[in-house]
Amino acid sequence: MVCVVGNRARAAIIRSRQITGLAPDVIAELVAEVGPLWHKRHQAGLASRPWRRAVGAGAKHKLVFVDRLLATLVHLRHGATHDVLACWFGVDRSTITRAIGEVRPLLSERGCTIAPGVRLRSLAEVVDYLGASGQTGIIDGTGIRVRRPAAGRKDRDKFISGKNKQNAVKSMVVTDADGRLLFCSPAQPASCADITHARQLGLVRLLEGGPAAEILADAGYQGLGAQTGGRVVTPPHRKFKKNAPDWYEEMHERQRKAHSSRRIRVEHGIAHLKNWRALARHHGRREHMTDTIRAIAGLLSHQQTTTLAADERM
The missing domain is CATH 1.10.3210 (Hypothetical protein af1432)
Known part of the structure; x- marks a missing residue:
């Protein structure tokens, strides 16, 4: 040939x-x-x-x-x-x-590149980096569609996302305040809730005994703030469910938009990940999803770091 x-x-x-x-x-x-x-x-x-x-x-x-x-x-x-x-x-x-x-x-296995020759390979390293540098981290979960397991397969329904009603796997993505990728977790079946996934990864334990690091999250992580001493910041709760005063509605909307405008950077990081077609919809074996997600995150973060270094030299 x-x-x-x-x-x-x-x-x-x-x-x-x-x-x-x-x-x-x-x-x-x-x-x-x-x-x-x-x-x-x-x-x-x-x-x-x-x-x-x-x-x-x-x-x-x-x-x-x-x-x-x-x-x-x-x-x-x-x-x-x-x-x-x-x-x-x-x-x-x-x-x-x-x-x-x-x-x-x-x-x-390369991990996410944050500087030439400096890599983050675990969530513990990410928390230490955020605490040492004083930067704010942002977390969010993202789903990746996969093929449905064969009929009669054990735990066939655990891949069905309760939110999107599709067969998918989920990964927790961590970026800094500028949207640069710091970490992507191993893949989990999409039926796992975002807050449960974060707890399984040990985020609560790392923030309790680790350095003071601020982590922004969406409403899916409400409850982690109390468990981590306020280090995980989620959107404000509504204190009035019915007949809320006008002044409260205005204040709540202002606080919600302020939090959303800070947290939106993680959505940009996820969008860059999904530009790689292997994560737009995965047609291969589900067992390879963890390697695929983390390989793409490492490649993308390396390119982001190289581009940033080139811009700084100019």
């Missing part, structure tokens, strides 16, 4: 941010960082089982690591199927499936 992607075509893919979603310098950093990790993990896998020939003997890879990375980026950015990518890169479909399955976890 003739390889479709040659050196010139590969260079064109790298140069076009519309194809990969990333600038060429970011892709170069990914190759330098993830390439050795992939090679090390690949060699460890070869050495872990007995061989009649020496490790490394036999047929060589038709798909070099750069192409494996590019195929994964195109898959995440545009939701391209493995069949299409196989035709594009001139290899078998199983090669693309294996390549994406190897590269995607490595991208997921």
Whole structure:
């Protein structure tokens, strides 16, 4: 089979941010960082089982690591199927499936970049960063549509979102006050409430015993404020359910809009995530959703940090 992607075509893919979603310098950093990790993990896998020939003997890879990375980026950015990518890169479909399955976890483990060489990989690190820097964090849950489990499958209904009435998974997204991504949680079935998901992630425990950090949230997280000593700020409660005075209606509306205008940045961060087609609607296995979400969050935050650093230099 003739390889479709040659050196010139590969260079064109790298140069076009519309194809990969990333600038060429970011892709170069990914190759330098993830390439050795992939090679090390690949060699460890070869050495872990007995061989009649020496490790490394036999047929060589038709798909070099750069192409494996590019195929994964195109898959995440545009939701391209493995069949299409196989035709594009001139290899078998199983090669693309294996390549994406190897590269995607490595991208997921990188975490969110907040400065060159500085990454946040857990919610505890995010809370410590917000407390140390004095910045305000914003949290919100986002749903990603997935395929419905087969009939007769155990816990088939737990993926149904009570809000949207669709089969989906949910992730908690944390951004700073400017909408820059700091963290995306592992995927949970969409039937899990936002506040329950936050508690399961240990947000209450981290804020109780951690640094003083302010977290903005929507009405779905009401109740966390009392549990965290006011560190989670939610929209104000209505004290008058009926026949409220005009002055109270005006004050409540003003407070609600003020809180909403501060919290809206997390919606912008989620919108940037959903620009990657793999998160607009996921057609693959639900078991891969956590790696997909966290890989895209890490790539997007890396691009955001690189763009911000370039703007500051100018």
